[in-house]
Amino acid sequence: MANIFNQILIYPLLNLLVFCYHYIPDIGIVIILITILVRLLLLPSFHKSLKQQKAMAELQPKMNEVKEKYKDDKEGQAKALMELYATHKVNPLSSCLPLLIQLPILIALYQVFIRSLNGSVLHGLYKFVNDPGHINPIFLHWINLSHPNIIMAVIAGVLQYFQSRLMLPKTPTTDATTRMMQYQTLYFLPGLTILFGIRFPAGLTLYWIVTTLFGIAQQYFLIRKDNLKVLNGSK
Amino acid sequence: MEILKTISRILSLPLLLVVWLYQRTFSPDHGLFKSLFPYGYCKFYPSCSEYGRLVLKEQGILGLPKIIKRVLSCRPSASPQIDQP
Numbered sequence: 534m535a536n537i538f539n540q541i542l543i544y545p546l547l548n549l550l551v552f553c554y555h556y557i558p559d560i561g562i563v564i565i566l567i568t569i570l571v572r573l574l575l576l577p578s579f580h581k582s583l584k585q586q587k588a589m590a591e592l593q594p595k596m597n598e599v600k601e602k603y604k605d606d607k608e609g610q611a612k613a614l615m616e617l618y619a620t621h622k623v624n625p626l627s628s629c630l631p632l633l634i635q636l637p638i639l640i641a642l643y644q645v646f647i648r649s650l651n652g653s654v655l656h657g658l659y660k661f662v663n664d665p666g667h668i669n670p671i672f673l674h675w676i677n678l679s680h681p682n683i684i685m686a687v688i689a690g691v692l693q694y695f696q697s698r699l700m701l702p703k704t705p706t707t708d709a710t711t712r713m714m715q716y717q718t719l720y721f722l723p724g725l726t727i728l729f730g731i732r733f734p735a736g737l738t739l740y741w742i743v744t745t746l747f748g749i750a751q752q753y754f755l756i757r758k759d760n761l762k763v764l765n766g767s768k
Numbered sequence: 769m770e771i772l773k774t775i776s777r778i779l780s781l782p783l784l785l786v787v788w789l790y791q792r793t794f795s796p797d798h799g800l801f802k803s804l805f806p807y808g809y810c811k812f813y814p815s816c817s818e819y820g821r822l823v824l825k826e827q828g829i830l831g832l833p834k835i836i837k838r839v840l841s842c843r844p845s846a847s848p849q850i851d852q853p
Contacts, residue, residue: 589807615813618848625807627796629816629842700804714803721800 542641543648544657550649555663561672564646564736568743571642576751588623595621646736650679670736678736685738686730690723692745697722699752776828783829787821811842812851823853 546567553563589596599617603610618624649655650670658664670679697719730738791798795817796809810816816839823831834853 611808611813612850614808615848615850622847624811624848626811626848627805627809628811628844628846629809629839631844632796633839697804714800718801718803 538637538641539657542637543644544659546641546645547648547655547657548659548662550645551655551658551665551668552662554665554668558669559672560649560668560670560736561676561678561739564678564739565743567642568740569747571638572744572747585623585625588621589625592617592621592623642740643737646740647734650734650736670734672735672739676735678739679734681731681733682735682738683731685735685742686727689730689738689741689745690727692742692749693726694719694723696745696749696752699749773828773830776830778828780824780828780831784821784824787817787824791817791821811846811848812838813849814852816842819851819853826853 550560550563550567553566554560557563557566595617596614599613600610603613618626649668655664655667670677672678676682676685726741730741793799794801795815796802796805797815798817802809808815812819814822816835819838820835823835827834831853838851
């Protein structure tokens with residue numbers, strides 16, 4: 534099982550990393566490039582979600598009606614909403630399968646960064662890829678990516694906070710539990726990011742910073758491109 | 769037959785624990801981040817993890833093919849549906 538995982542995901546990514554390193558002899562920049570590449574490949578159908586948001590805005594009054602009708606019945610509410618989506622042919626929902634596919638890719642990426650940064654001999658290189666012996670973990674002649682870096686961890690945490698805030702629905706809720714949940718989301722993930730960041734090599738933190746920035750840019754684009762009215766709900 | 773069912777149920781206990789943990793942490797429909805998805809996340813009702821939990825409780829690991837089929841059908845192209853186990 535571990536071998537299959539190596540062959541299918543880790544080695545190709547590792548080889549890509551070493552291949553790029555041959556031409557760009559700064560592992561930090563290579564990590565940034567590969568992160569952006571992977572994010573681009575994993576980019577969920579972006580235009581679709583834009584269209585969906587527009588359709589959802591038009592459906593908002595009906596949704597509020599349903600929510601009002603099934604106020605105390607969470608199951609009935611979910612069912613009614615589902616029926617509403619089906620009859621109006623909108624689809625604001627994501628799906629579970631892509632989530633499951635993404636997970637191994639992300640784990641492999643983490644593995645690759647760790648393996649390439651710890652300075653040991655690289656296993657699993659293809660014949661046509663130049664073996665550099667070991668990889669110099671200094672980013673921009675300045676930051677050692679193989680050691681934990683607290684400042685980068687904090688930056689990653691702060692960015693994470695902004696991303697969560699952008700993703701939160703803008704409609705203020707009066708429901709206390711929902712608000713609690715939102716605060717939890719807002720502070721839990723950044724806290725976790727910092728905690729991990731001060732333990733793992735800074736290469737991973739760099740990956741996390743880039744991927745979060747990508748997410749923020751994507752979200753921001755979504756807000757700008759679509760009118761703000763959509764995210765503000767139907768006011 | 770009864771024995772087979774019991775074994776299947778017992779073997780499903782670790783999986784039920786995994787689902788329980790997942791639903792309380794990372795699950796976008798039930799977990800810590802569900803407020804990020806005001807319309808819900810999963811295409812189906814009940815959500816895939818809830819469906820899995822119900823099937824495991826009912827049939828044990830013999831229900832696994834059913835669960836795998838469900839998760840595989842939860843694709844971006846699928847339309848929202850109510851799909852009780």
